[in-house]
Amino acid sequence: MALHETPNPLIGKWQPQKKSNIFIPTGDVEFQKEKILANGVSTPIEYTIENTYIEVVDLQTKTRIRFDLKDEKTIELNLLGVKTTYKKVH
Numbered sequence: 001m002a003l004h005e006t007p008n009p010l011i012g013k014w015q016p017q018k019k020s021n022i023f024i025p026t027g028d029v030e031f032q033k034e035k036i037l038a039n040g041v042s043t044p045i046e047y048t049i050e051n052t053y054i055e056v057v058d059l060q061t062k063t064r065i066r067f068d069l070k071d072e073k074t075i076e077l078n079l080l081g082v083k084t085t086y087k088k089v090h
Contacts, residue, residue: 008033008047009069010054014086029086031056 010031030037036045036056048055053068054075068076073088 008049008054009072010047010056010067010075013089014075015089017085017087028089 013030015028035042044059046057056065075086077084
């Protein structure tokens with residue numbers, strides 16, 4: 001049985017579409033295989049990949065953040081009732 005790693009559509013750089021968001025992350029976010037770069041900070045993470053969303057787990061705080069997959073270039077974060085849409089920039 002061969003091991004198959006699920007492709008992670010979050011890997012890459014994302015840009016928020018609204019600048020009025022008061023919650024973190026407020027700028028570009030870059031997802032890498034084992035970490036996220038946001039606001040100049042690198043945080044170790046792991047992913048739970050589902051069909052319609054990806055859950056990102058901060059390995060230091062055990063905090064889980066869910067990103068809903070809208071299409072290949074669009075994700076949405078609903079944090080404390082505030083929705084932020086991100087577009088993939090590369």
